[in-house]
Amino acid sequence: MFAYAMRRLGLGATIILVAMMILFSMIYLIPGDPASVALGPRATPEMIAELRSRMGLDDPVLVQFWNFVSSAVQGNLGVEALSGRPVLTVVMEQLPFTLAMVLCSITWAVLLGIPLGCIAAVKRGGFVDRVIGVLSVAVIAVPSFVVAIYALLLFAVHLKWLPAIGAGESGNLKSQLMALILPSLAVGLGWIGYIARLVRASMLETLEAGHIRTARAFGLPERWIIYNYALRIAILPTVTLLGVGIGHMLSSSVFAEIVFARPGIGKLVYEAISTRNYPLVTGAVLVTTAFFVLVNVLADLVIGLLDPRVRASFN
Amino acid sequence: MSSIRGSRGAEMTMTTDQNTPAPALDIDALSVSFATDGGTLHALKDVSFSVPKGRITGIVGESGCGKSTLINAILGLLADNGEVTGGAIRLGESADITKLTPRQMRDLRGLQISTVFQDPMGALNPVLSVGKQMRDIQYRSNLSKREKDARSVEMLRQVRIPDPEKRLTQYPHEFSGGMKQRVAIAMALMMRPQLLIADEPTTALDATLEVATIELLKELQQEIGCAVLFISHHLGVIAELCDDMIVMYAGEVVEQGSVRQIFRNPSHPYTRALLDCDPARLHERVKHLPTIPGTLPDLRNRPKGCVFQARCALAKPECGQPVTSVEVTPGHIARCIRTNEVTA
Incomplete structure (x- = not known):
């Protein structure tokens, strides 16, 4: 390892x-x-x-x-x-806001996408599978900024449940979290769909495997087989996708931070480009690139942890 | 031991007979079909045979003859579009297990019926350690983790895996094919099942390993005393290992009897063709290995009468009539109307 x-x-x-x-x-x-x-x-x-x-x-x-x-x-x-x-100081001041948002988007995508994908695979061909399929494709197809604007209108302007703009009061965790919900949903919504589709496909493939048949032949409970035996394998492509997806979410953060008037790297880069502040653009891009690369190294390490065959191929 | 079961009455007299204990597995007129886009596919039709306690019964037949469907039907693991349309499967003294709920069926699997599958490479979960998988299948016992591991080590030692304690922490890809198959056998026998189903367990192994694996299986079977249903298309293996055998063709049992009876006096034209095709039984050099001309019938429209007639060299018009089974010698049954005139 x-x-x-x-x-x-x-x-x-x-x-x-x-x-x-x-x-x-x-x-x-x-x-x-x-x-x-x-x-x-x-x-x-x-x-x-x-x-x-x-x-x-x-x-x-x-x-x-x-x-x-x-x-x-x-x-x-x-x-x-x-x-x-x-x-570096300027970039590091803004980085936590963006990271919090990206992390929150991934949480949305993982917490909803993985179970939805599993359910769709288990109920393959049924009504639930079809509903999840249509919803997944729909959320992938809708541009994030449209989601952002409508979510803003509904939850912030109309229902007044969530704040419309800003990153919340500093030092007030609850207000900061409330301010994260809408932007991260806008960035992460499409990823719920991607992950649900991917998990469904790899789950279906895994459930066909001989070792799943073995587990069934030994009478292991179906739920156990799905979550302990099949998902461990079916999750691997998703981990890789998330590593790549972070890059996408970082670029989505530009629009999200502008629409929701949040501080963050995206907004910083946008303003730096408008004012031709090139050292700042370079620095911000370099830091996000480094972060992106680091996340992908992490994703590879997680795959190595989950899959002993990958570890073995490198020893 | 086997009987022709034209009617339920004949079957009843068999099981109520005080001298014959109930067989480990008894399959009675089992029919299974699958709903496909092209119509209903009748994968098994009127399959009847039994596996006596403590004996090894082999099933031979070419690909597509319904061996896998039969196994899945016994295990209650038919695909979603498959259905038992008739007949019964009894396990020991139990009632018909095709009527059990999925939950009750699951309680039998791994405890009463165990299975060793064909492909040792794919039969174990690649991302879980062998120890974890062996521990998991003991989930119904009340042993502690350590006791379960001790049981696993003991089983691995029985199938002659060297250094079993260390092996438990390893993953399937660290085992060779033959070792994986021995691990699979150890897992299948760990719960001391009444019935072991071995689905071509040696097909993926090379010849020397095949012999070793078969000897190991026989040895463990005698120790545990379970009945074995051994599926193979390798006639030599069947002859070597099994007591009784069943020849299947296109989802039907065409001949059954003891291994000795069938090899000495193959009575169904298909069995004879199959034996003639076995390269091990050729005595001189031939340019082309013998084959049976023709292909399996379309299982969506099964032929009327004998299922083998289209490929049979001895077919005559009467073969289109419903077939009855013929008892060649006691316990040796062939499903061919010409059995007696041909073998005589």
Whole structure:
């Protein structure tokens, strides 16, 4: 298991390095001179040249890339263009809001998607299966922002059960949780459908397996077979899907944070792009990429924990 | 021991006979059909035989002859579209088990009837340790976890798995095919069932392992004293292991008797064709291995009369009439109207 974990982590580090390379090339290739943007229209050529050399923009590309990577590894993502605060500090201030929302969305998706998928598989072909099937496809098809707006109208404006905007009072856990419900539902709703479909399909496949027949032939209770014997295997593709899904949810957080006026990485990136605050964009994207890679390494480790065959193939 | 059961009366005299104990498994005129898109598929028709206590009965037949359906019917694990349309299955002294509720049926499985399946690779759950699976099937006993594990170790030792304590913590992929099949046998016999169903347990193994597995099975069967229903398409294995045998074709029992009776005097044309096709019984080199021409009849429209007539070299117009079983010698029955004229 240790060797497996190390390999996964090594792969993760490589992916982050590649991501850095892509990010760096993008900044490098974007038209427009960051120094002249930072100094504004009335800057003299001397001032621009001076800032350029201070920002290291005159160095050769490889040196610039090396500086970028080495300082990023040390946690230095530069300072943001407008306020001059360190990018990492600004990003880390916003990150918890987004993480809380993504985590909450996954909770929705897992808590509803897995049982629905199991029920659909067990009642295959029946009325319940068909209802779950139609609902799953429906929630996958409806765009999240539509869900967000209608949920907002219904639960916040009309019924007044839940707050419409913001992240809740700081220090008040209940109010923060209440503020999480709607945005995370908007982001996670489609994923309930995805997971229900995936669990149903892999459950049906697993229930056909010979070892399930063996378990039945030994008279194990059906519920036990489904939840202890079949689900352990049927859940594996879902774990992988969730790892990938986190990336999708992170990008969905942009709209959710704007519609619900929540703080978070999505909103931060949106505002940074509107104000051409490139160091902030780079820093935020790098942090979310690292987070995404980390989650996928975690997903692989969880699969290794659940499936001894995967562990064995790496030893 | 077996009897022709044209009527219920004849059957009653059999079971009330003081001298003959009830067989471990008694199947009486069992019919099973499946609802399919193309119509009702009659997978088993009027299957009657019994497995006496403490004996091994083999079933032979080509793929699609209804062996698996028969096993699933006995276990109460027919697919959702399958249904027992007639007949009865009795286990020991019990009443007809086809009438039991799923819950009552489940109580028999693993306790009274155990099964070893064909594919040792797929028969064990790949993500649970062997110890956990062996512990789980003892869920009905009141033993502690440690006592259950001790039982598992003891069973593994009986099937000659080396280092059983360590093996319990391992996963199926860490076992070889032959070992997995021995684990499956250990699990099947752990609860000392009355009846063991072995569904081609050696087919997926290579020849040397096949012999070892069969010897092990025979040895354990004698120790436990259970009856065995052994399904195989390998005639040599049947001859080696079984006391009695049943030949099935297209969902019907075409011939039954002791292994000796059937191998010495195969009386149904299908049995004879099957024996002729066994490569082990060829005495000279042939260019092409013998086969039985033709294919299985469509089970949705079963032929009237004999089910084998379309492929039978001896068929005549009378074969289209309803078939009656013919007793060749006591206990040896063939379902062919020409039995006596052919064997005589």
